[in-house]
Amino acid sequence: MSRDRDTAADAASPADAVPARGAAATKASAPSEPPPATSIAPPPATSAACAARLIRITGSLAVARPLREAALYELARVGEQGLLGEVIRLDGDVGTIQVYEDTSGLAAGEPVALTGSALTAALGPGLLGSIVDGVGRPLSRLAQESGDFLRAGLTAPTLDPSASWVFSPGVAPGDLVEGGDVLGEVEERSGFTHRILIPPDVGGRIAEISEGEVSADAVVAVLEDGTPLYLGHAWPVRQPRPVSRRLPSDRPFVTGQRVFDFLFPVAEGGTVAVPGGFGTGKTVIEQTLAKYAAADVVVYVGCGERGNEMAEVLNEFPSLIDPRTGLSIMDRTILVVNTSNMPVAAREASVYLGMTYAEYYRDMGYGVALMADSLSRWAEALRELSSRLQEMPGEEGYPTYLGNRMGAFYERAGRVIAAGRPERTGAVTFIGAISPPGGDFSEPVTQAALRVIGGLWALDAGLAHQRQFPAVDWEVSYSLYMDALAPWFVERCGADWPELRAAVLELLQRDRELRDIAGLVGVEALQDTDRVVLDVAALVRETLLGQSAYDPNDAVSPLEKTKALAALSLSLHRTILRLLEEGAAYEELDIAAARHALFSLRNSGSADVEARALNVERLIAALGTKEPEGEGAEVAALEEAATPESPTPESLAPESLAPESPTPEDGEAEV
Amino acid sequence: MSHHDVHPLPRIYRGVFAAAGPLLYLTGVRRAKLGEWVSVRSVGQTRRGQVIDAGEEVTVIQVLEETLGLRPGETEVVMSGTTARVVVGRELLGRILSGTGAPLDGLPAPVGEDLRPIWGEPLNPARRTRPGDFVETGVSAIDGMNTLVRGQKLPVFSGPGLPGLQLAAEIVEKARAPRGEPFAVIFVGVGITARETQLFLDRFKGSGASEWGVVYLSEARDPTIERLLAPRVALAEAEFLAFDAGMHVLVVIADMTYYCEALREIATAREEIPGRRGYPGYMYTDLAGIFERAGVVQGREGSLTQIPIVTMPDNDITHPIPDLTGYITEGQLVLSGDLHRKGVFPPVDVLPSLSRLMNAGIGPGKTAPEHREWANQLYAVYARGREARMMAAVVGESGLGDPDRRAMDFADRFEREFIGQGRARRDIAATLELGWRLLERLPREDLLRISDATWAVRDTAGGDATVRDATVGDATVRDATGRDGAGRDEAARSAEGTEASP
């Protein structure tokens, strides 16, 4: 199936240069009204479409005739209720429509109306903080219409048409503008500038431009040829937004998760797949990154997953503060939600909608993180539709074009110079969860992802069962961005960063081998130097790689803390080996205090990192000397560590130790 | 919830030109609706069915009952004009109904308070409240390690011959609704035998459960397709009780494995392309349509909690049925054949078990401030102990290092004493305390997941009380190594006898 020609044609037509409300207006019209497309688009199809009737309904597919005038991927209104659907196959005058809503109750003979436009995303100020379904309907406004349960045939515009914004123009009458140029800006959230972009396919000389408070659907500028420009515009979701140039990825997308930042970093604009069986921690990773990763904007697509997880996001995000902006995390987030019990076809569309939102903010010059949980549900929706179309099934019933579709989707991520002036650099970093059946990565969706991703964070059920979180299998995971990012880490975190990483990986590898041996001969049969490896590696797994998403102090780890934990574990290892060489017996060495101090370092908030790290260092240095043991040793060292510049012991203690320290829900989170 | 077209007129057709398995093909039907409910009269017998393919020329009907003996030429199809709906209401409490809602208890059919579509509409995710109310089941493996909260869907992954249903009965019997709030249990028997059903119901004779419960049965001998309806019919009632009548509803469905087999059987009859191990590709979506009906809704009193039972074929957790279930539910309680053979009841293997909503249900004001750490620590030592046990099986106990040997010893006790509580009910305080006693047999250097502050509280409390809602006043107390040998061991020993009793 090809989708390029028609959507491209759609995109190029001025029909897309509609107000943000435009796409919405389509949806807003009641089914009894004339084909809603007329409000935004030239209606070539409508006359023919009026006569179209359903001839068959099966599952989420509706077949109608005559649809000779339809274009592939054109949006249609199906049945008396006006259910939203997309034309996905045309054969003579018979068209097949994938319906985004529950089709039960539809009957042959009911009318079908074409809208003249493809499925578009309404783009404009007001997206941040919103929660929409897979085709862009805001869920809270649907609730006002239909109550707590979602009925089919509901409509509501994505962007609130009654909102108003203060517009500051960036160009003046007489200026020549082209697609992608910044027309002006509004403050979307306090301190967050939303750049108003000229739609990619529009250009000309500015005739008039307004300033000050404007309503969401007002014309803010007019070109000399009469083309009106609005605060927003619509864009077909299946079509990538054009860019000026793609840039190489040479800076990391800092996640705040040690195992990723340290071992498997992802570049800004990079792509990562997170496959793992059920309960291995995909959603927690996606959500933790959405909360704490260094992104200007986060688009979170809940694709065919749980409703309660969305409730959790809605419950938690508004009260979390992004310290980089002082705003609530929700204010930088757009949620696209199509839970597993919502219609399957809309699940298929949801990831494209999310990607389009991400590209739009990228084009304004922002670093956007796109999360999708889970791409497997998207692929399954594709499979379901494909099988209803009776297409030739490929592996495990997935359509043969699964790989291409996925590849094309991942391609839309990246770091770019946006189209238009002034020059803006933006990025879409894509982290997609994958849910392989039985946790077996040989299945088609994981395999298709592996062909195109730059990073793999593989999750392992065994680790999850042991509550080793994030349950990242470091033997299988990888990052292709390592080399490109090394200079950044060296500059930001010190020249020894690459060595530390290599040393940790080596230690883990050795640990793996030794554990296999120990499984055969017993730990007692190992040499002291090998037992040290086992013990230190266990410490590394717990303190460096392990990170609880629920520990308010440790849910996000600054790079300094990450580095300190790595460096100190390795230093402990070296020190023990040196002492053994000098003749000490491993049994005799008391490393309990140092271990404990490393745990304290892990559990400490970012303000305490330096002092705690110093403390570990001292305890390591004290190993082998005849220092006072245990309790005394650590406390003494800690107090010594507290020089006037560093936090005092009092300030060190409470909030990092008290079990009642603020949880992310009631406190401010630090990124 | 919407109420569709009120009283559409039924229409009668005779145009069945083909029949194959449960499917009837007929022509000449005007405006058949997808999902429309129909009656099929043939040779003096009436069966129910549903439109699954609504075409201009051909309408395909899936018949619910056995089609044996049905003669296409002598068949009349009555189109009801509406999709499937059932009677719901408080009046159903105490009743025993079939998988389609017909009385099985000899009493007249209930009139109810409303008619609801059995394919319920999806709850708007933005209207959900995050579940977070702790449900005390009295079972340590659940309350302590895999806490259940209201509005959760938490299945029991059982195995052939394992007491999954007994555990569910245990939970139903013991899960008290605190503060005397309205509480109802809905039991859905899907494909299980009459004997198993009876076993379950007998547990409630005298406990009053039979009055505040509704039982839906589609037993092994009932038609296959009825099994697909039973959970949905029951959930329509459950949603009514929870979200309209404001009750806390606990739905037990036994056994989802039979449900899935029915789904496969019908997919095969429809000649659909089979997915993994013959189960249809849409099984995930289909199951989600059942499990996602659990929840709590903003501004409404009640809650709908589900405890489905899944018997893992061959005890294989990667089998599509438990696998897809686990991908939808908010955790799972996995039963272990090993523990069962050792006589541990309930034989819950806590390692692969999980409650994803646990964090929202525990902590200060709910269970105890240190509950999370405590559970993490129990998990960590137990996991280590289990690994050590496997290693010991190869190299002998003498090949283990000290910490491993201690962990192994811990694992044995943990299974025997903590998990294996038998039929006794333990409240959460008793569960927490027992966990502490087991942990405190170990030196503190083995217990690094417990924070210093928690130790401090525990120490000041004299080690004999759970740190319930205690606030840590002075957190400067810092215990560096925690290696305090003597006294502790004794406390633990003296605590051994204090196994909490109901």
Ligand SMILES: Nc1ncnc2c1ncn2[C@@H]1O[C@H](COP(=O)(O)OP(=O)(O)OP(=O)(O)O)[C@@H](O)[C@H]1O
């Ligand atoms: N980083 C973490 N810190 C602490 N706990 C975690 C972490 N990651 C996962 N968990 C635990 O594991 C559970 C399961 O995680 P999660 O829901 O993310 O799994 P999943 O991979 O998304 O599963 P599914 O595919 O079924 O959606 C969580 O509820 C939590 O208890």
Ligand SMILES: [Mg+2]
């Ligand atoms: Mg998940």
